[in-house]
Amino acid sequence: MPFLIAAVILLGVLCALDLVLTIGVIKRLREHTERLALMGGGFATIDVGAEISAFESVTVDGVRLVRESLTEETVVAFFSPNCEPCKEKLPQFAEYVRTRPGGRSRALAVVVGEGDAGAPFVTALSPIAHVVVEGQNGPLNSAFRTTSYPTVVRVAPDGGGRLVVTASHVELGRSAVSAA
Template sequence: MSFLIALTVFVGLLCALDLVLTLGVIKRLREHTALLAKGSQPARPAIQVGESVGRFMATTVDGAPLEPGSLHGETLVGFFSPTCRPCQEKLPQFAAYAAARSGGRNGVLAVVVTEEDDAAEFVAALSPVARVVVEGRQGPVATAFMAHSFPTMLTVESADEGTLVVTDTRVTLDIPAATSV
């Protein structure tokens, strides 16, 4: 009889331990879910401030050729993917920020990276405020800027002989765009 009582107590303690561990796992999952939900911060590009952007040749959706030499002065550059939820959330903010910048759409480059034909919504939102390029994941512009995660936003400035140099890798869209002359 004492064996059955000991066995019952042991099973009860084992169940209580299992319950405590399960509650700990649930708490941890909620913390991770909250962190993932906040993950809509723009990704930091692999290219760093002061580095030169690689050479590229592309064509905008308007049919205009695009290469490093065609970007003059300070240029805001954004990389987006239609399949990325943070990109969908940041798109209106980026468009509003770009519209507030002086220099018009020539001072903004938006690259929509997709392997599908689902870029129409992004192109429609970005075309009024930026020169837009649509390319695949290993496209020439994304490769030149070392953009591997999305959304990625940075600023570049033209240097000598058509070279672009990264001036900022942390573009904060919730502050008014700096008006450059």
């Protein structure tokens, strides 16, 4: 009987130890997930010098937008309303565009989402940029080959008139005037 009691106590201690270790692993996984989420956004999957594919879309103001509409260097940002880093980067993007020569006319923001989820983004971005709302496989997402959010790039026509990426990662923390 004492042997059985000792075995049950040992088994209970091992289960408690396993529970403590499992909780620790879960906590670390959550921390790593948060870190990866913060690091994951902001980098385009399209390289500097790559040509932007043809696209056709309409801004929330009803303006038709095609690749040829972007005739000067333009900053293009992709935000998703379901993305925490997007919510954090939105004020930085707004400040960046405000300090940028050309302001709203040289800024395009794409809100990727369905329904009314993107309404706060549209409200915040409309005064400072042309805004397009589209789904995950929308024309701008496809043309820019965007797979992560937020993504901010600069594009401009090259010498041959092709629209190409001039910066695949834009530092929003820096002033647009000094970053250009």
